[in-house]
Amino acid sequence: MSAFTDHRQTVFEVELHNQAVRECVKENRSHDIFDDRWADVQTREVAACDEMKALAMIENTYPSSDGFVVDHVKRLV
Template sequence: MPTFEVIMYNEDVRKCLKEGDHHRQLSDDWGDSHYIEIKAENEDSALAKIETRYPASDGFVVEGISQT
């Protein structure tokens, strides 16, 4: 099964930091890009798995994805 690298951050954390505040549940480092490796059949499956773990409704934003 291929491995994909997903680059993502949390928009809510970035907004809090911009306002000089901290997010109630996530650490400040989520304001920066994170590189997460995930095994999946294809890019769409990788994105579906990421969305389950890091939902857009919770402020997570995917900046990019590539197969490693």
């Protein structure tokens, strides 16, 4: 972590995929917007004060309305 990290925040590792992309790839086609790599689980790190805030940040960037699904959330030490 950086020397400028807010120590009140925790880093969470979030694994997610895009269900719409996964369905397209199964049908041998590509999604109109998102890259085929989103058919597989992708990992993002988020700094937040708790898991709920981390999930809210992920939802803001990768909305479930666009097909994104959170597979796993893990607090990093």
